[in-house]
Amino acid sequence: MELEKYLIPQNEARSEFTNIASHEMKTSIQAILTYSELLQNKDDEFRESYIKAILRNALRLKVLSNNLGDLTKIDEKILKLKKERFDLNLLVSSIAKDFENMVMYHDNKQEIKVRVISPMHIFVEADKERLEQIIFNLLDNAVKFTDKGTILIKLEESSDKNWTEITVTDTGPGIEDRIIPNLFNKFVTSSHHGTGLGLYICKSIIEAHDGKIWARNNADKNGASITCRIPTNQGLVNKNYTKFLNSESVS
Amino acid sequence: MAKILVVDDEPDITASLKNGLQRKGFEVDTYNDPTDALSNFKPDAYDLLLIDIRMPKMNGFEVYYDEFKKMFPNLEVKCFIRKPITINDLVLHINTELDK
Numbered sequence: 001m002e003l004e005k006y007l008i009p010q011n012e013a014r015s016e017f018t019n020i021a022s023h024e025m026k027t028s029i030q031a032i033l034t035y036s037e038l039l040q041n042k043d044d045e046f047r048e049s050y051i052k053a054i055l056r057n058a059l060r061l062k063v064l065s066n067n068l069g070d071l072t073k074i075d076e077k078i079l080k081l082k083k084e085r086f087d088l089n090l091l092v093s094s095i096a097k098d099f100e101n102m103v104m105y106h107d108n109k110q111e112i113k114v115r116v117i118s119p120m121h122i123f124v125e126a127d128k129e130r131l132e133q134i135i136f137n138l139l140d141n142a143v144k145f146t147d148k149g150t151i152l153i154k155l156e157e158s159s160d161k162n163w164t165e166i167t168v169t170d171t172g173p174g175i176e177d178r179i180i181p182n183l184f185n186k187f188v189t190s191s192h193h194g195t196g197l198g199l200y201i202c203k204s205i206i207e208a209h210d211g212k213i214w215a216r217n218n219a220d221k222n223g224a225s226i227t228c229r230i231p232t233n234q235g236l237v238n239k240n241y242t243k244f245l246n247s248e249s250v251s
Numbered sequence: 252m253a254k255i256l257v258v259d260d261e262p263d264i265t266a267s268l269k270n271g272l273q274r275k276g277f278e279v280d281t282y283n284d285p286t287d288a289l290s291n292f293k294p295d296a297y298d299l300l301l302i303d304i305r306m307p308k309m310n311g312f313e314v315y316y317d318e319f320k321k322m323f324p325n326l327e328v329k330c331f332i333r334k335p336i337t338i339n340d341l342v343l344h345i346n347t348e349l350d351k
Contacts, residue, residue, distance in 0.1 A: 026334045027334070030335040031264060033337055034268060034337075038274075038338075041274070053267070
């Protein structure tokens with residue numbers, strides 16, 4: 001009986017997710033199909049906007065396909081991290097610039113700015129590609145609810161250098177109170193566009209780094225913030241650094 | 252020239268269908284928000300309505316049964332069209348329904 005109680009909502013959620021994912025796919029394919037047909041007319045003055053729309057929808061399909069792949073890896077517990085030491089400020093600044101351009105080009109949101117507040121260098125030991133995926137996802141999430149204004153990415157290191165926090169803050173309408181406790185659960189979404197996988201995947205990747213992720217509405221009712229905290233792995237960094245020094249001294 | 256109203260929450264869908272159907276000789280109005288479509292709706296202004304089913308504020312069934320059908324009891328659902336569909340196939344559907 002207990003098992004049924006658990007399984008039925010899970011099955012309902014999965015079935016709803018299948019409907020949403022299928023709708024996402026159909027919507028993007030419909031747009032690509034129709035715009036491709038329109039592109040066949042070589043004299044059409046709006047050809048460039050059709051190409052942008054095709055790219056935008058192809059990217060939507062790419063994200064959906066990657067998310068489905070990640071979901072399988074997470075559910076089967078085969079998500080692997082490739083950790084390396086890198087400067088988080090460099091990575092985040094480069095993502096912020098790319099994202100701002102992408103939003104301007106693909107979504108025609110000219111009035112979105114992405115600003116990074118960070119110490120000059122902030123080194124972490126983490127999976128660089130996966131952190132990039134998380135930051136992109138958080139920005140993408142923020143931009144869904146923001147038409148204009150600044151999305152802020154703040155990087156902070158604890159004074160003992162044991163952990164690093166990445167906080168993405170938007171100026172949208174905030175998150176409904178009823179959604180906050182379940183925001184990082186599988187299939188939960190407050191946007192009509194999206195499958196409710198993005199934040200679940202972010203949480204799973206952060207937890208694989210022994211970190212934590214949480215969300216809150218901003219105090220002035222001006223948007224929401226999502227924070228990821230990951231251990232800086234100072235021990236590992238020091239060990240590698242010592243190794244590096246040793247090899248230097250040998251040469 | 253037949254006049255068609257398209258209601259779909261996805262701007263890429265309404266924009267591309269509008270352009271594609273106009274090229275095939277139809278007059279087309281589009282709305283992304285069904286409530287806007289309802290508040291601006293004028294009787295006898297359209298020969299055919301194309302309404303998306305899965306929309307956030309009101310789904311297509313609610314738009315039809317709770318609103319349009321109450322205002323215009325003679326309005327009938329002619330067919331369900333499965334997305335994705337090419338403009339050419341959509342035009343075939345539209346012409347078949349308009350010719351009935």
